[in-house]
Every structure is written in C-alpha cells, then in structure tokens.
Amino acid sequence: xxxxxxxxxxxxxxxxxxxxxxxxxxxxxxxxxxxxxxxxxxxxxxxxxxxxxxxxxxxxxxxxxxxxxxxxxxxxxxxxxxxxxxxxxxxxxxxxxxxxxxxxxxxxxxxxxxxxxxxxxxxxxxxxxxxxxxxxxxxxxxxxxxxxxxxxxxxxxxxxxxxxxxxxxxxxxxxxxxxxxxxxxxxxxxxxxxxxxxxxxxxxxxxxxxxxxxxxxxxxxxxxxxxxxxxxxxxxxxxxxxxxxxxxxxxxxxxxxxxxxx
Amino acid sequence: xxxxxxxxxxxxxxxxxxxxxxxxxxxxxxxxxxxxxxxxxxxxxxxxxxxxxxxxxxxxxxxxxxxxxxxxxxxxxxxxxxxxxxxxxxxxxxxxxxxxxxxxxxxxxxxxxxxxxxxxxxxxxxxxxxxxxxxxxxxxxxxxxxxxxxxxxxxxxxxxxxxxxxxxxxxxxxxxxxxxxxxxxxxxxxxxxxxxxxxxxxxxxxxxxxxxxxxxxxxxxxxxxxxxxxxxxxxxxxxxxxxxxxxxxxxxxxxxxxxxxxxxxxxxxxxxxxxxxxxxxxxxxxxxxxxxxxxxxxxxxxxxxxxxxxxxxxxxxxxxxxxxxxxxxxxxxxxxxxxxxxxxxxxxxxxxxxxxxxxxxxxxxxxxxxxxxxxxxxxxxxxxxxxxxxxxxxxxxxxxxxxxxxxxxxxxxxxxxxxxxxxxxxxxxxxxxxxxxxxxxxxxxxxxxxxxxxxxxxxxxxxxxxxxxxxxxxxxxxxxxxxxxxxxxxxxxxxxxxxxxxxxxxxxxxxxxxxxxxxxxxxxxxxxxxxxxxxxxxxxxxxxxxxxxxxxxxxxxxxxxxx
Numbered sequence: 060x061x062x063x064x065x066x067x068x069x070x071x072x073x074x075x076x077x078x079x080x081x082x083x084x085x086x087x088x089x090x091x092x093x094x095x096x097x098x099x100x101x102x103x104x105x106x107x108x109x110x111x112x113x114x115x116x117x118x119x120x121x122x123x124x125x126x127x128x129x130x131x132x133x134x135x136x137x138x139x140x141x142x143x144x145x146x147x148x149x150x151x152x153x154x155x156x157x158x159x160x161x162x163x164x165x166x167x168x169x170x171x172x173x174x175x176x177x178x179x180x181x182x183x184x185x186x187x188x189x190x191x192x193x194x195x196x197x198x199x200x201x202x203x204x205x206x207x208x209x210x211x212x213x214x215x216x217x218x219x220x221x222x223x224x225x226x227x228x229x230x231x232x233x234x235x236x237x238x239x240x241x242x243x244x245x246x247x248x249x250x251x252x253x254x255x256x257x258x259x260x261x262x263x264x265x266x267x268x269x270x271x272x273x274x275x276x277x278x279x280x281x282x283x284x285x286x287x288x289x290x291x292x293x294x295x296x297x298x299x300x301x302x303x304x305x306x307x308x309x310x311x312x313x314x315x316x317x318x319x320x321x
Numbered sequence: 322x323x324x325x326x327x328x329x330x331x332x333x334x335x336x337x338x339x340x341x342x343x344x345x346x347x348x349x350x351x352x353x354x355x356x357x358x359x360x361x362x363x364x365x366x367x368x369x370x371x372x373x374x375x376x377x378x379x380x381x382x383x384x385x386x387x388x389x390x391x392x393x394x395x396x397x398x399x400x401x402x403x404x405x406x407x408x409x410x411x412x413x414x415x416x417x418x419x420x421x422x423x424x425x426x427x428x429x430x431x432x433x434x435x436x437x438x439x440x441x442x443x444x445x446x447x448x449x450x451x452x453x454x455x456x457x458x459x460x461x462x463x464x465x466x467x468x469x470x471x472x473x474x475x476x477x478x479x480x481x482x483x484x485x486x487x488x489x490x491x492x493x494x495x496x497x498x499x500x501x502x503x504x505x506x507x508x509x510x511x512x513x514x515x516x517x518x519x520x521x522x523x524x525x526x527x528x529x530x531x532x533x534x535x536x537x538x539x540x541x542x543x544x545x546x547x548x549x550x551x552x553x554x555x556x557x558x559x560x561x562x563x564x565x566x567x568x569x570x571x572x573x574x575x576x577x578x579x580x581x582x583x584x585x586x587x588x589x590x591x592x593x594x595x596x597x598x599x600x601x602x603x604x605x606x607x608x609x610x611x612x613x614x615x616x617x618x619x620x621x622x623x624x625x626x627x628x629x630x631x632x633x634x635x636x637x638x639x640x641x642x643x644x645x646x647x648x649x650x651x652x653x654x655x656x657x658x659x660x661x662x663x664x665x666x667x668x669x670x671x672x673x674x675x676x677x678x679x680x681x682x683x684x685x686x687x688x689x690x691x692x693x694x695x696x697x698x699x700x701x702x703x704x705x706x707x708x709x710x711x712x713x714x715x716x717x718x719x720x721x722x723x724x725x726x727x728x729x730x731x732x733x734x735x736x737x738x739x740x741x742x743x744x745x746x747x748x749x750x751x752x753x754x755x756x757x758x759x760x761x762x763x764x765x766x767x768x769x770x771x772x773x774x775x776x777x778x779x780x781x782x783x784x785x786x787x788x789x790x791x792x793x794x795x796x797x798x799x800x801x802x803x804x805x806x807x808x809x810x811x812x813x814x815x816x817x818x819x820x821x822x823x824x825x826x827x828x829x830x831x832x833x834x835x836x837x838x839x840x841x842x843x844x845x846x847x848x849x850x851x852x853x854x855x856x857x858x859x860x861x862x863x864x865x866x867x868x869x870x871x872x873x874x875x876x877x878x879x880x881x882x883x884x
Contacts, residue, residue, distance in 0.1 A: 082788040106707040136623035148671035158662035159714030247472040254789035265566025290391040293794035
C-alpha cells in the first residue's frame with residue numbers, strides 16, 4: 060500500500076519537475092540546434108509517456124495485488140502478449156533512432172566560401188587562429204609553440220604566410236556566414252562545447268577534427284571544455300562572440316595591426 | 322588453535338565463506354565510495370570552505386583545509402573505480418553468485434574451489450593496490466575511471482597523481498581483471514558441468530541464467546581491458562606509443578612518442594566498459610525475477626523470454642561500445658550503426674520490464690523488504706533506462722555527453738538499480754549468508770528512505786544536464802552559465818546526504834541482525850529453489866523453478882526437489 064502511494068507521489072513529483080523546471084536549456088542559435096530541440100521534445104514526450112505509464116502500472120500492480128485475496132492462477136507466460144510488446148517497443152525505439160539520425164552525419168560541404176578558423180586547445184586555455192589578410196594559414200609546428208612569448212599556436216617565424224596570421228583567446232565569428240572550425244589539441248583530449256549550438260566535439264591530439272557552424276544572430280556565448288583534461292578542466296573557459304559580418308572584418312583588421320610581428 | 326582457526330577460515334575454499342569475504346569486501350568498498358561521494362558533493366557546492374579534517378587527511382591536496390581541484394578529481398577517480406569494480410562487479414556476481422549458484426544448481430560447490438579462493442585474494446590485492454595509488458607522492462590519479470590517454474599515459478607531467486598514482490591504478494585494474502576472469506571461468510564451468518541430477522538448463526532458476534550470462538560477458542570483456550591496461554603501462558613505462566600520437570607538447574616538454582591513437586584506448590576500454598554495465602545489472606535482473614515470483618506467489622511470466630532477453634541484452638551489449646564515442650572524433654557514419662544497435666537494446670529490456678510487471682500482476686503479494694527492493698528495482702530500471710533513449714541518439718548525445726544528464730543516467734541504471742538488486746539479494750539470502758534474518762521493520766524503513774533519497778538525488782540531476790552542466794568539474798565558479806544551476810546542485814548535495822544517512826539504518830540492521838537477528842530455519846520464504854532445502858535432502862530435481870500453482874497439497878508452491 061505504502062509502496063504504491065510513494066511511487067505515485069514520486070511519479071507526480073517527476074511530472075511537476077518538468078512542468079516547473081528549476082533550470083532549462085538556453086535558447087538555440089543555429090538551424091541544427093533548433094532541429095535538436097524538436098528531436099529532444101519528441102523523445103521527451105515518448106519517454107515521458109512510457110515513464111508515467113510504467114510507474115503507474117507498477118503502482119496499480121502493487122495496490123491491486125494486495126487488495127484481491129486468493130487471486131490469479133499463475134500463468135507461465137503468453138506468447139502473443141510477449142510478441143506484441145516486443146514488436147511495439149522495438150518499432151518505437153528504432154523509429155526514434157532513425158528520426159534522431161537525420162540531423163547527424165551531414166557530409167562536409169568543403170572549404171569553399173567558408174570562414175575557416177583554427178582552434179587550439181591545451182591545458183588549460185584556448186587559442187583561435189585566423190588566416191590574416193593573405194587568406195593563407197601559415198606553417199605551424201610544435202617546436203615554435205611559446206605560450207609566454209605570445210605564440211601559443213606555434214606559428215613558424217620563417218614562413219611569410221604565418222606572419223600575418225591572427226591569434227586570439229576568444230572565438231569571434233561572423234554572423235550569417237558558414238564557419239569551419241578545425242579543432243586541434245597539442246596535449247590531452249579536450250572538448251569544444253557551446254550549449255547554444257547544442258553540440259560538442261572532442262578535440263584529440265594527433266587529429267584535426269572539423270566542426271561547421273552557421274549562426275545568424277550576433278551574441279556572446281560561453282565555450283566550455285567538456286572532456287576531463289586535468290586539474291584546470293573546470294577553468295577552461297572561453298567565449299564565442301558572434302559579430303555582424305562588417306564588424307567582424309573590422310575586428311580582424313584591427314587585430315592584425317596590433318599583432319606583434321615576429 | 323586460534324590462529325589456525327582464523328587462517329583456515331581466511332584462506333577457505335568453501336563457496337559460502339568466499340561469498341562472505343566478497344560481501345564484506347564490497348561492503349567496505351561501498352562505504353568508502355559513498356563517503357567519497359559525500360566529500361565531493363560538499364566540495365561542489367562549497368568549493369572555498371576550509372575544513373579542518375580535510376587538511377589533516379590530505380595535507381598536500383587540501384593544505385589549509387581547502388580542497389584543490391586535483392584532490393577533487395582524484396577522489397572522483399577513486400569513487401568511480403571503487404563503485405564500478407569493487408561494488409557493482411563484485412557484490413552481484415562474486416558475492417551472491419558464489420553464495421547461491423552452486424546450491425541452486427544442486428552442485429554444493431563451485432567447479433574450482435581453489436581457483437575461487439585465488440580469485441578473491443587477487444581481487445583483494447587489487448583493492449589494496451588501488452588504495453595505495455592514492456597514498457603515493459603526487460596523490461591519486463585524476464583521469465577518472467575511464468583513464469583516457471594521453472592524460473593517463475604520459476606521466477606526472479600531465480598533472481599531480483598522473484605519476485606513480487596512475488601507474489598503480491593500472492596495476493590494480495590489471496589484477497582485478499585477472500580475478501574477474503578466473504571468477505567467470507569458475508561460474509561458467511559450474512553452470513555447464515556441475516548441475517545436479519535433473520537440473521536441465523531450462524530448469525535453472527533465472528538467477529543462474531543471469532549469472533551465467535554475466536560470466537560469459539566477463540570472460541569476453543575483462544581480457545580486453547587487461548590487454549589495454551598492459552599496453553598503456555608500456556606507454557607509460559616502456560616508451561611505446563600505442564595510445565600516443567606524434568607532436569605532443571605537454572607543459573613545456575616535447576614528447577618523443579609517435580604513431581599511436583588516443584581513440585584506440587577508447588575502443589578497447591568501452592569494448593570492456595559497455596558490457597561492464599550489463600555485468601553489473603544482469604545478476605540484479607535475475608535476482609529480481611526470482612524474488613518477484615517468490616513473493617507474488619506466481620511463476621515468472623515468460624521464463625523462456627526472460628532467458629532469451631538476458632542473452633539478447635548481452636549480445637547487443639557487446640556491440641554498442643561506440644555509443645560512448647559519438648563525439649570522440651569517430652566517423653559520424655559508424656555512430657548511426659552504434660545508435661541503432663543501442664536503441665535495439667530497449668526491446669529486450671522492455672520485455673524484461675513487462676514480464677516483471679506481469680509476474681507480479683494479480684499476485685498475492687508479500688511485501689517483504691526483499692520484494693520492495695525488487696519492485697523498486699523495476700521502477701528505477703525503467704526511469705534510468707528511459708534516459709538511455711536520449712543518449713542512444715548521437716545528435717541528442719552531442720549535447721548531453723559529459724554532462725550531469727549522463728551522471729544521472731548511469732547512477733540510476735547502473736548504480737541504484739544494481740544496488741537495489743544487491744539489497745534485495747541481501748535481505749532474501751541473509752539466512753544463507755549468516756543463518757539469521759535481517760530485521761524487516763528496519764528493512765522497510767531503510768527501503769523507503771533509500772527509494773525516496775535515490776529519486777530525490779538523481780531525478781533533479783537530469784535538469785543540471787539540461788542546463789548543460791559539465792561533469793567532472795571540480796567547481797562551478799568559472800562559468801556564468803553554471804551560476805543559475807547552483808541552487809539545484811545544492812539540492813542534489815542535500816538529497817545525497819539524506820540518501821547516505823538512510824544507509825545508516827541498513828548498517829545498524831546488518832550489525833544487529835548478524836549478532837542478534839532472528840534465527841532462520843529452513844525454507845523461510847517458502848521458495849522453490851534448491852538453496853532452501855535441508856542438508857540431508859536430495860537435490861535431484863523434478864520440476865522447473867517457479868511452480869507456484871498450488872500443485873502440492875496444502876501449499877501454493879512446489880520445491881524443485883519434490884517428486
């Protein structure tokens with residue numbers, strides 16, 4: 060009796076939590092993130108319905124089982140019933156998986172027309188590199204990396220194409236344009252996580268991993284590291300600053316002028 | 322005399338005595354793991370607090386009484402390792418499997434009693450090495466229980482605790498793997514070779530089927546972790562580069578390694594790690610099926626389907642390790658295959674759930690503490706399983722991966738559900754463990770407090786995940802977006818205190834009942850399986866395990882050895 064009542068109350072409390080959530084998602088800022096919200100809602104409704112039905116069924120079983128004396132010659136099973144619920148759940152879950160994979164694994168559309176930015180993660184900071192006025196990313200190598208000397212990306216001083224490259228500690232991107240981030244780590248695994256993009260991507264040393272985005276609305280969002288990377292993991296913060304295109308170009312110009320040339 | 326008595330007791334080959342050793346080892350481990358979680362929860366909501374005894378306990382990691390991030394992360398690593406390996410792997414399979422499996426089969430002993438003792442002592446040594454890993458200079462490792470390289474593979478340069486501490490951690494895990502492999506060989510052999518007369522496979526109680534499936538999973542997955550651990554030890558100590566790529570610069574030091582892949586470790590680790598989830602939960606599923614039937618006074622609904630579902634879950638469970646790697650840099654196309662297989666596990670899991678409910682449906686329920694924990698298990702299993710439907714979709718996982726949503730998910734489905742299975746087993750088989758009964762009144766108080774506490778702790782935790790709160794953060798002070806989540810985190814901390822305090826009721830019950838509990842005689846629960854028959858009774862089996870149809874005069878059940 061008590062069990063049924065407590066489970067009933069817990070189920071109710073669970074529903075109330077969703078009716079009056081203590082915290083919720085931040086607004087999404089890309090088309091993919093909006094699609095994510097849709098798929099999340101679909102999954103939530105399906106899982107919510109199963110949750111409530113299953114918990115109530117357990118409550119009912121306990122409340123009813125106690126109240127009826129001498130009931131129930133024990134059945135050893137029922138093939139039709141079992142075949143029914145296995146097919147229904149399998150169909151439901153698999154169609155959810157199919158719906159959920161539509162927004163996944165879109166093929167890359169190449170570099171053309173994209174603003175390419177290199178992302179360098181390391182214990183426990185972020186560096187972002189832009190190609191500079193020549194539009195070419197210069198050569199980089201581990202031996203040139205010098206954090207205190209202002210060269211966290213390891214730009215090769217002998218390469219003319221590297222000399223005009225811009226580095227910054229926050230990630231500025233132009234609004235309304237396709238952006239390609241190329242993620243690099245020099246030490247351990249980090250992770251690029253921006254909640255408003257509804258996605259995250261591990262950054263693995265030895266690999267260059269692409270991440271494409273297209274944000275229309277200017278704004279400032281926090282970048283968090285989401286893969287345990289050492290004692291400073293929870294301090295590994297940066298900002299994603301989405302600027303109107305003209306302002307973004309102006310910022311690059313100014314930044315280029317300020318950049319100490321080696 | 323005294324020394325000889327205790328030594329022979331200690332190095333026993335008796336399966337019940339070994340079961341008791343495992344029981345107490347995992348009890349000690351769970352108390353330590355729980356204490357660690359409380360300290361961690363405290364630190365998360367009061368990161369700047371100065372605590373006198375922190376400084377006394379960890380003069381380096383908490384000098385001045387304020388916990389450093391590296392100490393927090395080492396406690397997190399120890400908590401995860403202890404709970405996954407020494408609690409969730411040992412208690413369900415090694416403790417209760419050893420206790421009951423041979424007797425339920427009519428075997429009276431495990432196939433290899435000496436091997437059995439050896440597994441325990443290797444496991445015990447593994448536990449000591451794990452504790453030692455936190456006592457060496459630099460402190461315990463801080464790379465989490467998943468120990469992803471390069472962080473875990475390049476030595477002290479990657480952080481305090483990554484020196485000797487991390488090396489010892491891998492040694493401990495290697496030893497544990499060896500012990501687990503020996504146990505699984507023993508369980509498999511016992512099931513296949515030592516069944517008593519009349520005990521056909523399809524007459525085995527579901528507990529035995531699930532221990533068998535668990536042992537098969539163990540045998541297939543622990544060797545992989547053992548091999549991976551050896552490779553990473555070679556990377557750490559022998560200068561090899563299995564998991565380390567070229568061009569790494571850690572701190573200011575250029576690494577000489579070249580040619581390895583950090584993702585290779587993740588493949589090997591999760592090839593073990595995902596089956597490990599089922600190693601933890603399958604025995605609980607068997608125990609719950611058995612207990613539901615016993616206390617609903619009804620046969621298990623769909624015995625064959627339950628057996629098939631266990632093996633379907635095990636088989637699919639071997640094929641879904643990639644869902645831990647959706648955002649790791651793995652090809653996004655492989656994620657779709659892993660996703661479909663993962664979601665497919667929902668089907669046999671749903672069969673189990675429906676069949677449990679159908680077993681209890683219309684039954685003359687006896688709501689003993691064991692039965693309450695079994696019903697609680699079903700409830701928690703549903704709740705924890707449903708969040709898996711979010712995480713099984715790569716796109717949805719990309720947001721929730723490494724957030725508190727995942728923490729809530731696996732604590733419910735792997736932690737609390739398996740723990741409910743362990744509690745149910747403890748109450749049910751206490752007469753066989755210690756010859757006495759646990760106190761039912763205290764047991765029920767403990768159950769209700771634990772049930773409420775578990776939901777109060779891990780239910781709201783999903784919302785921290787909605788807010789994108791990353792896990793494995795030593796504090797929530799740096800990020801603006803985490804400030805609104807803090808009140809919720811405070812609630813979770815207080816709920817965790819409540820949950821932990823509720824366990825004092827169990828501890829008191831345990832200690833009191835071992836010494837003073839009501840003596841149990843014979844078949845106290847009116848069960849059907851062979852572990853309840855008397856020492857001089859025949860163990861020849863004449864019927865299936867769940868005959869609750871009033872077949873025998875004056876009773877509603879028929880024991881398996883009744884002609």
